[in-house]
């Protein structure tokens with residue numbers, strides 16, 4: 001139960017907050033706002049699972065997570081006084097959830113761990129979930145009970161169903177635009193405790209998926225399931241997915257639309273959980289990329305950011321670097337839906353960006369880096385710190401010597417350099433002597449971001465020009481940051497007094513000096 005407060009709900013809040021399409025509409029929990037230190041009910045979580053479920057840590061003021069005050073101070077201290085925050089949707093924002101399945105077939109729990117335990121809390125009325133996720137979980141649980149599907153037992157390693165991933169597409173052009181989000185459809189992935197589709201429990205897997213399809217697919221009275229997949233995983237560790245994925249029912253391709261482009265996401269690829277907030281971030285990010293820029297999209301996943309920039313900023317080239325090979329197919333499919341008018345060099349590399357980071361940075365004037373929560377790899381930071389000294393070294397020969405291309409013999413490094421997917425431009429030639437002037441750092445880990453930011457600013461290599469944050473995870477004390485760094489040239493020019501290339505760079509240099517970075 002949520003809290004010990006007594007309750008009074010403002011009627012307008014009830015209207016705006018009740019799940020719109022779920023057959024599992026939540027009895028709202030009892031809260032009151034008698035404590036003047038608490039925020040308004042209109043921005044409160046009001047979830048009955050709060051405190052038992054580990055998903056949300058904050059119940060009040062969802063529009064301003066506590067870390068925001070610290071972020072504001074931090075950005076001020078590094079010279080950014082106009083830091084902005086976009087608070088977005090406070091409920092029903094989660095379009096992608098991985099939920100553990102535990103308990104028994106007669107009483108299954110589908111949810112998250114209770115804080116600090118290995119107990120799974122059933123969260124049928126989760127306020128963060130898109131309503132279609134809660135509705136799909138409800139169908140799943142009925143199927144588990146009806147067909148005696150055994151939930152996974154972590155201690156014994158037994159059972160059939162371990163996890164379920166639910167991903168919502170909010171892109172159905174047959175619906176009016178205003179209805180698309182609420183009527184989103186779910187790609188369900190069942191994580192099954194067997195080696196493959198030939199195992200003895202496969203009959204039960206098929207029965208369960210047919211039940212879900214019958215009760216949530218296109219011929220049901222509440223069409224909420226887009227497709228059903230299975231992932232086979234027998235490992236005893238706590239890695240959620242195994243390597244074997246199979247499509248079972250519905251459409252294979254899962255399309256959504258963000259950042260002005262159609263994107264296809266396989267269940268095995270990384271996908272942002274908060275589709276609307278991600279879209280806002282992309283629209284903001286686009287403004288910092290000059291038309292015709294060459295972009296390196298590092299930690300690219302299925303290349304959504306890079307493709308969005310190709311389409312909206314008419315980039316000369318975009319190079320995506322990602323170490324999960326599963327994302328390649330999604331990238332290829334999304335690439336196929338770019339407008340025909342796009343004329344750019346576009347490539348996607350299956351590579352570890354921390355190995356030879358300079359190789360990936362070369363040839364671009366804008367770097368987008370969207371690393372996992374732990375932040376940039378030390379080797380990537382070191383490479384970014386070196387960039388000011390490369391700025392005017394335009395010769396390819398010099399670049400090659402810096403990158404030690406001639407000496408490189410390691411087959412896996414040479415393999416990674418070859419693009420897994422590549423589209424040449426019809427008109428644009430290569431311009432590999434470029435080095436980045438702008439770094440757009442997207443971060444979901446505030447702690448690691450601060451450290452990386454300090455490192456980048458510490459030796460005057462970069463200057464922080466702008467910072468924005470987005471409420472990607474309302475109910476938690478996390479923010480997604482978009483930080484705009486510009487290269488500083490004075491460190492380099494003090495030893496190499498070459499002429500500045502253009503006035504924009506002079507301006508950036510002045511700002512670096514003014515900010516004392």
Ligand SMILES: C[S@@+](CC[C@H](N)C(=O)[O-])C[C@H]1O[C@@H](n2cnc3c(N)ncnc32)[C@H](O)[C@@H]1O
Pocket residue numbers: 270271272298299300301302303304305321322323324351352353354370371372373
């Ligand atoms: C926060 S996600 C961002 C994905 C993508 N930019 C998006 O928004 O969809 C981070 C990505 O970095 C990838 N990654 C992690 N370590 C990497 C490495 N050493 N080299 C390249 N990619 C890496 C992960 O597989 C994941 O797709």
